[in-house]
Amino acid sequence: MxxxxxxxxxxxxxxxxxxxxxxxxxxxxxxxxxxxxxxxxxxxxxxxxxxxxxxxxxxxxxxxxxxxxxxxxxxxxxxxxxxxxxxxxxxxxxQQIKKSEPNYTIDEILDLQNPNLKQYLQGRGLSPKVYDYIKEVRFTVGEKKLYAIGFENLSGGFELRNSFYKGSLLKKDISILNLNSNLQDISNLQDKNIKGVAVFEGFMDALSFIEMQKSFAGDILVMNSIALINKSVECLKNYSDINIFLDNDNAGIKCKSQIIKYFPEAKDHCSIYSNHKDLNEFLIHRINNDVAINLDKHSEKFPEADKLEEIKQEPEIKNSNGFKMKR
Structure with a gap:
């Protein structure tokens, strides 16, 4: 177009x-x-x-x-x-002509294996702790074979990232990760008495939250695009405890305002990383300054209980294989 x-x-x-x-x-x-x-x-x-x-x-x-x-x-x-x-x-x-077919094909969807992708994640401050929430997607664009970290959405599409590529395949949609061990159906959320949800703009920030947070057991909603704010708001109606971790830029501030407009009780936690564009940038900074941060008693853990305003938590999930992607 x-x-x-x-x-x-x-x-x-x-x-x-x-x-x-x-x-x-x-x-x-x-x-x-x-x-x-x-x-x-x-x-x-x-x-x-x-x-x-x-x-x-x-x-x-x-x-x-x-x-x-x-x-x-x-x-x-x-x-x-x-x-x-x-x-x-x-x-x-x-349109007067038939829409052309996509010039890409998905060749394989695997558990993360490629060492280059693992190294890329390490550079973004992410450890094997997050591997269960992503896939390795191998695809062909034209005649060029590529691979990337894939983060699945509710429509079966993927957000893609590697050290030199940022894009998406198939249909764009939001993603919802269930950090509880029980499988939940997106169509029946209202019947599941969901307690808490953490909201992110992109999946790298969501993975950063998983990397740092040890005991949050609610859901994670990833918008994948701020253009999906309305669908995100519709899904958030099913939660009683909404926690916002959006970017500290104009787009993120606008989305945050729109969410708070519909849900005045929603908690905004961007002040935790107020000196950084987003949560992943904060994580990288935190790792690069590990010695200094460990000396600061206020930065000993993330997120701090008072700054999170008592996010509803449950005992830590010991078996991460209990993760389910909602459809």
């Missing part, structure tokens, strides 16, 4: 996919509450005639690409990559 194709998609449909509904509209225009910040009166105008937007409260506007660049705090290429993974009906209606 290129910029012209994305800009030809109905912005009204894009906004709807992100969970934004107009406060008033007619055949020519629609008004929305600011999608980028909280406000009480709608200042975001969509001109349906030219498929363009203008935010009166900030004096900015543009086409779909401009909107998603600001919404995702991302580059044009990242926006187009996100748009390509969506299923916009107005785009499919415009």
């Amino acid at each position: 290129n910029c012209n194709q994305f800009n030809s998609i109905s912005l009204e449909e894009v906004l709807l996919s992100l969970g934004h509904l107009p406060t008033k509209q007619n055949e020519k225009e629609a008004w929305y509450l600011n999608p980028f910040a909280s406000e009480s009166q709608a200042s975001f105008k969509l001109d349906k005639r030219i498929n363009a937007w203008y935010l009166h409260s900030e004096g900015v506007g543009g086409k779909n690409t401009d909107f998603m660049k600001k919404y995702l705090n991302a580059s044009v290429n990242e926006v187009l990559d996100w748009a390509q993974k969506q299923n916009f009906s107005s785009f499919h209606q415009q």
Whole structure:
């Protein structure tokens, strides 16, 4: 998908996919509450005639690409990559040719074996403690054979990482890890009396939490993309104790605000790593400064009980093979 194709998609449909509904509209225009910040009166105008937007409260506007660049705090290429993974009906209606098949194939999905991938994880501060939560994915793009660490989502897709590659395969979706030994069905969460959940933007931060945390026995929700904030919020309705560990950047702050808007009782723990972009960066810093940190009595353990505001915990799971990926 290129910029012209994305800009030809109905912005009204894009906004709807992100969970934004107009406060008033007619055949020519629609008004929305600011999608980028909280406000009480709608200042975001969509001109349906030219498929363009203008935010009166900030004096900015543009086409779909401009909107998603600001919404995702991302580059044009990242926006187009996100748009390509969506299923916009107005785009499919415009296509005059059959959609081409993906130029990749998944060759194997294995338990982690490759020493280069293990070394990459070690460089990110992660030990064999996290191996049970990831896979080694071997795949072919064009004629090039590649391998990467794979983190599965609820739709069977994978987030991929290695030392030189960051991407995804198959459908984009959130991931939910169950750190309890009992298998739980995502479709019946409301019947399982789930106690706690920790929320992360990316799986490296989630793995970092698992690496550092010894006794948390709730669920872990990984958004995998901030564009999946609405699905994440829907799943969070099933939890009574929500703990937020999002990135300390504009996108992370915006997502955090949106979660807290729906769940005022949710606990924000980003202050634990306030001097770092995210939890993984904090973990790497912690390892690189191990001697100094061990001398600091306040950094003896992670997370600190007072900073976590009494996250509901259960005895440590001794057998990590009890992990289940929810479907």
